[in-house]
Amino acid sequence: MGEINLGVSAAIIVKDSERCMARCLDSILEAVDEIIVVDTGSSDGTVAILESYRNKHDHVKLYHFKWIDDFSAARNFSLSKVSNEWVFVVDSDDVLPEADCNKIREYTNEMDDMKEKAVFDIIYDNTVEGVITESIPSGYVRLFPSQLRYEDKIHEQISYGALQRIQSDIHLLHDGYDTNVIDLKEKKKRNLSMLIESLKEDNENARLWLHLGREMSVVDKDKARRYLEIAESKAQSVELMKWIQESKKEL
Template identity: 70%
Template sequence: MGVSAAMIVRDSERCISRCLDSIITAVDEIVIVDTGSTDQTVAIIESYAQGHEHIRLYHFDWINDFSAARNYSLEQVTNKWVFVVDSDDVLPAADHDKIRSYVNAYDSLGQEAVFDIIYDNTLNGEIVEVIPVGYVRLFPSRLRYRDMIHEQITFGDMPRLQSDIHLLHDGYDINLVDVMSKKKRNIELLIQNLKADNDNARLWLHLGREMSVLDKEKALRYLKIAVSKTTNSELLVLIRKEIESIS
């Protein structure tokens, strides 16, 4: 059984080649869903697909819902396992063989699990933040995402395990990305999502985080709402840590 990479992209000409180069032989299939690029992203992907038959490009009309786009990408996957990657991610060469290693180990046991990867945020090419948990990126491809923004995979009682797979990510490098514009977009989607799911403490936490760079008073208000919406001890620790960081 093989493993597919799945990614959604838009206006990613800056980094898409670098991402594809890092995963092109690490997986058995690469499913890319473009959500409306107006730059050279599609042309770059098409040039890769011409030389690599395991790269397949699809198109999805953007509806302000990351889960909808990601779930569409998962529907195109033909392998049992999927590794989700973003265009501004890079799989280090040292971790190249680890994806298949985890998949093969669990296939041999006849078991399923979801795996967190280690997320390394970079600035000017240097790692400035290491996030060991919170990013489930390797999992059975039959699973699906929920939430319009800061989407999460739904895996029920399936074991969640920590892998030693790293992804380098420069999507918050202020030298490369308009971070403020990104945060405003995220806030708009979070507010929209909360109108339909007002008791979602995790979304209130993310809203507080995003708002903290724009309005600390509002951010604290949102974080206090998050506290009132959950009894989950792990989530409460994250919320209170966020409150302390901006108080």
């Protein structure tokens, strides 16, 4: 990483995202000072779209990273290319509402003025055919100091230590679970496979057991319950325990 500037960058990892790539970029072009996009091996028109944006906009930068079945590795590579103090992490199937475009800099500028650091949750709105079907107010840390890094191969989370965690009023619209545009069965199959492989390396990770239970809930509720009970037996944080118990109630 080179010299770090005051400001905020967006960081996105993508693969075969031609369906939604332009829509995502258009929504954040004015909201941040730099956009780092890392392609992990697209075989559709994603790279051509990204190159066209890079050619039109100096602050859009494109990199390539060989996919190694590890979301944290890809995300951390994208973070290593960021040149600003703050980073806003977005997925290609996310859209930042126009009404929220100025909020990212408002939060980071306020922190800079106080010479403080924190991590910010955003409000995650799942959509189907453009209609919000579920709004998740916390659990998605997407705005944070750019020197932080992710952990876990799948359902990766930022490791932020003792930094204050603040709930923002920034929304992201997400259609990655809309069965009209996504093969949900294939997505679940991929996630289950990656979680099982991750648990072979880190069997005591309660959060991975939780996510395995949540993913399994659409396939086999008995197995899902068992995995959530394992997660419960290994959980050490109040926040994680609460999430596990809420997940058990949903079965």
